[in-house]
Amino acid sequence: MIVLYLGRIMEIAPSAELYANPRNACTRALLSAIPEPVPGRASQRRILMGDIPSRSTPPSGCVFHTRCPHAIEARARVVPPLEDVGAGHRSACIRNHALQTVETIPA
Numbered sequence: 287m288i289v290l291y292l293g294r295i296m297e298i299a300p301s302a303e304l305y306a307n308p309r310n311a312c313t314r315a316l317l318s319a320i321p322e323p324v325p326g327r328a329s330q331r332r333i334l335m336g337d338i339p340s341r342s343t344p345p346s347g348c349v350f351h352t353r354c355p356h357a358i359e360a361r362a363r364v365v366p367p368l369e370d371v372g373a374g375h376r377s378a379c380i381r382n383h384a385l386q387t388v389e390t391i392p393a
């Protein structure tokens with residue numbers, strides 16, 4: 287599977303790996319928007335804050351930085367490369383290693 291945001295590849299992984307271990311904040315927010323199929327069960331949705339950027343003038347650096355809850359100062363200057371994070375999984379995030387232990391979407 288490939289996760290795109292504003293035309294940029296944010297994450298690539300085999301589907302089972304991506305659902306079980308989403309690494310990019312963009313992917314985590316996207317997966318959290320899947321409707322809860324069990325009535326009454328609490329939703330784990332992550333509501334993104336920040337400005338919704340224009341597709342015609344995407345943000346500099348990481349295109350997700352205006353909405354990312356983990357953005358740091360370098361996010362507007364550095365275009366994150368797609369980094370191999372193992373298991374056939376690549377994520378475009380300068381904080382791949384720091385965010386590895388941040389809570390993921392519950393199964």
Ligand code: SF4
Binds near residue numbers: 349366
């Ligand atoms: S590079 Fe920064 S802004 Fe982009 S997804 Fe990673 S933490 Fe968020």
